[in-house]
Amino acid sequence: MFTNCPSVSSASGVKKKRTRIPLKMKLKIIAQRERGKPVTAIARELGLHPSTISSIFKDKKRIRDAAKSLASVKSTVIRKKRAGPIGDMERLLVTWMNDQIQKHKPLSLSTIQAMARSFFNTLKENSDDPTYTQVFTASPGWFQRFKRRNNFNNVKISGEAASANTEGAAAFKEELNRIIVDEKYLPEQIFNVDETCLFWKRMPEHTYIHQESKTMPGFKTYKDRVTLLLGGNVAGFKLKPLLIYHSENPRALKNVSKQTLPVHYRHNRKAWMTLALFADWYLNCFIPEAREYCWENNIPFRILLILDNAPGHPRHIGNMHPYVKVVYLPPSITALIQPMDQGVISTFKAYYLRQMFAQAVGATESGRTLRDFWNGFNILDAIRNIVAAWKGVTQKCMNGVWKKVMKAYGNKGFNKNSTVDNIVRNKILVLGNQLELDIDEEDIHELVDIEAEELSNEDLIELEEERRKEAVAVKEEVIAEPPKTFTTKTLAEALAAISSGVRMLEEMDVNYERFTKTDRQLQDALACYREIYNNMNKE
Incomplete structure (x- = not known):
């Protein structure tokens, strides 16, 4: 959208046309002035006259109203195009595909079509309109249009694993480097976090302890898990872990104040990350911790936070604090370059298993049986082991995992596979033999690499509904909030x-x-x- 400006006569009498300034640029000028940037600096940067900048700023109310009106028209058009179960199904499918891509899972056309039909049928059954009779076949033609609409053109869809987009990774690396250089971020100011699932009481698959756990009445302890959010910065600093469990007040924590725990403890029914929990962590855990770290190290509190596009990460999180810039990894390259996925999480899980095995050995040496130790192992013990394992992840590891996403930083001497193999072979396997468990390296690697079960249709629908409500709430908040102004x-x-x-x-x-x-x-x-x-x- 452009605004036509009247012509202006020059000294020679020849009329010159004023510059036609796009609406997006006008909004940028207004935002810069509100942040206190001088008129002359903005004019010099954009090649405009200072009086033009002043005129735009004085006219900011009309310009913003025009932008809202234009956005409303676009939103209405989009909603009309993809309404009802079809539109809801596609949003769920995008969430599911992004989740698969981030986990580096295989994506084939037949699998995607089957998931699309499954989502559609579930939504149709739950629809409030009993007369809705539309049939959806997930044809190849629909899939090609779906790919274009949702920018999945760079994702390899075949019978093989979804390949990470190496060209996209290189492009993102260049863009990230530009941001770091232009905005002068220090290694201490650049952070990354990622969620992982931890089955905190699971033993290797072939052990008698694991087999017994499958036959126990009630909740199967071998399925009991927590979600952990782990992260840190390029300099090697580690954030306090966030732990999400299914119980608000487990028996083992009955007499323990959650404020004194060495983790940030949160809960929900499925022990998964939600938009509300992530926003809570961001504002009440991450911001204070990062601010204190910067203060202690005598550096400015300006943070660059790198996140993936996981379903539980709010898209508006970057607008929640003026001194934190959030950059999102493109979905097709997350598995290839996300720092915490390059060795931090797998190293942490190996240390956790070593810690549990060492405690089991200590229990058997004091006269208890392995079965007694395992039956008495509770969530408080797991939390203590999580903290010990996180402490074991070295600064070399935390620093070395950045080399695939950043040009100037990253310890090139760090090797993810050799680090984990060393813990498995020289620590866990030795302890397992002391416990007389019939296990080998492959059994331990399977346990270290185990992931959470796939989200069900109902889980994804619940998560998508939460995202929809949050988007509406954010929109209403923006509309209701009076414009900021100085007096x-x-x-x-x-x-x-x-x-x-x-x-x-x-x-x-x-x-x-x-x-x-x-x-x-x-x-x-x-x-x-x-x-x-x-x-x-x-x-």
């Missing part, structure tokens, strides 16, 4: 409060050099707000 009074109060705080620091700090350095940095950072205040006073 001379509130600006003056804010600047005065900051000055008061600086004076308090000066009175307490015996190190004059440290104070003056901090004061200078603060004054430089506040210069943009002082400029806004001075301009408003002039007006």
